[in-house]
Amino acid sequence: MASREIVRYRSPLRTALQGLSILFLIFFFVWTVLPLLIMVVSSFKDLLDAFQLPEVGDFGGVGVMFDFKPTGAHYVELFTEKHFGVYLRNSLIASLGSAAVSVSLGSMAAYALSRAEFRGKRDLLFWIISTRMAPVVAVMVPLYVIFRSSGLVGTLPGLILAYTTFNLPFAIWILKGFFDNVPYAIEEAAQCDGCTRWQAFRLIIPLVAPGIGAFIVLCVLFGWNDFLFASIIGSGGAKTLPVATAELVQPVKIQWGMIMAAGVVTTVPMMFLGLLIRRYLVAGLTMGAVRE
């Protein structure tokens, strides 16, 4: 558990590499943050300002990009005319719902796979992860047929089910690793204290909280960012943010301002989720439970 001190010895190569890594970080920062910045800034510009761009190579002219009168019109339009409130809600329900289902089923399955020893366990584990191996596109058509005949197309439960299909194997694998790290002796002690197996299982759930936290993030992100399922299975009654955003690209007029605003609306909740869940991600809760 203890992290080790890494001993560094000064050498010319090391200095050169340090310089390189700083250069890389600058490049990486520009590469990742600049698009976000442009998105946020553009969402507050009207169409005319949005296309005020400096000449190629004219670095002094960057200022014109920030010389505009901010307007909230795009956001207002999104939520009034385009009903983005509904889509935001759909997105939240679909991704959080799938995370909730996956986490409750996944943790129980992971617990069983972690604690019980039975014939074919390795095969079962492999089979579970193998269901994730097929690309989404490949299973889309049969899945659509099944969903349509079950009346699940265009409904939120349908979308939740579709995401869960892909999240659950993932949940089982991640959480199994976390359960493996919780000593069984803790549950035995709980049973001697007077717990049932189920109470003992619930008692150790806080010890796998970092795993559950990490998994919830991944699971919500999968549902939140998904386009393919949402556009095919969710189309109509269960339209989510990415699909709604894509529909802003109309043949006659591409609504750049609103697309940028929709981008911001889509990004912000996930950033908050990250902040919220961060403290659960700190591992090491089991430290000191038993003698190692």
Next chain:
Amino acid sequence: MATVTISDVWKYYGKTMAVKELNLEIKNNEFMCILGPSGCGKSSTLRMLAGLEFISSGDIYFDDVRVNDLPPRDRDIAMVFENYALYPHKTVYENMANPLKLRRTPKDEIERRVRRAAEILEIDPLLGRKPVELSGGQKQRTAIGRAIVREPKVFLFDEPIAHLDAKLRSHMRGELKHLQRDLETTTVYVTHDQLEGMSMADRIAVMHEGVLQQLGTPEEIYNRPSNEFVAGFVGEPPMNFLDCTLEQSNVGLTVVHSGFRLALSDQQASLLTAGSAEANVRIGIRPDNLAIEPGADGTLEVPGEIFVTEPLGGDMIVEVTVGGDRVMVKTKIGPMGGPGDPCRIGFDVDKLHVFDINTGVAYF
């Protein structure tokens, strides 16, 4: 407050046998120690008592109730684990309160009992801490505290002090024994450390390879071991074993070794005859029952050569080569000479043990 009866219990893990036909009765309020090397089946036995392992065959009774099919929570036991198994996300107080909370004890009663247990164990200043902030000894006390907050029928201890350092361990031996006398609760204590068994238990059950070797008080186990394994396992430094032959002469029975001859008493001789001992036997003698003096011309009967001396402060252990074999002698510390120097040793023949060379069973 219960009598524990283990009746014809077997334990298998797959095809491996862990416990063989174990019969053991633990009296009410008795401190029973199950002693044996690792893998002897002692932990399996304890876990079967706790209900953490299935009993392959046989029955376990608490008083008159057959508990084979009762889960741990319905057996009214409290167990202390080798690795403490505290709840890492709960404070010391919450750890100790857990068994009471599960039994729906009123809040003020929980508070009272936890505080009292904490005072007995001298961990009351630590109640607000989490296990990660505790030292090994404090964790172990918390684990014991979790067991003693309620009044279970049986205490089960699975090597609870094996991981403490030597000084704390010797302190805790006294504490645990005192606690058990105080609480008057039937206790089963599993350990591989013969010193713990000898110093704490009312009776000791020595196990080896799944088989109960001997059951008796510490005094019986030490002075009248039933076989070579028990004799060799109990006692520190361990008993010396020497292969000898028996010789019948007109003065009586004599034990003959390449380095010495020992005349046996009439009583010892009759025990050997009664057991129809063969000519080849193995004798055992504890290092304490050997005397030693330095130099080649002392009064003791057997000449030897010092192999090494190990001073222990007040005492010393001298390893002596006698007729091709090596024996350990425990004596008061004093000038002894170095490796290769001559010495003489004497046997306290009354304290001699004789074992069958094939089966290891003791004649006396």
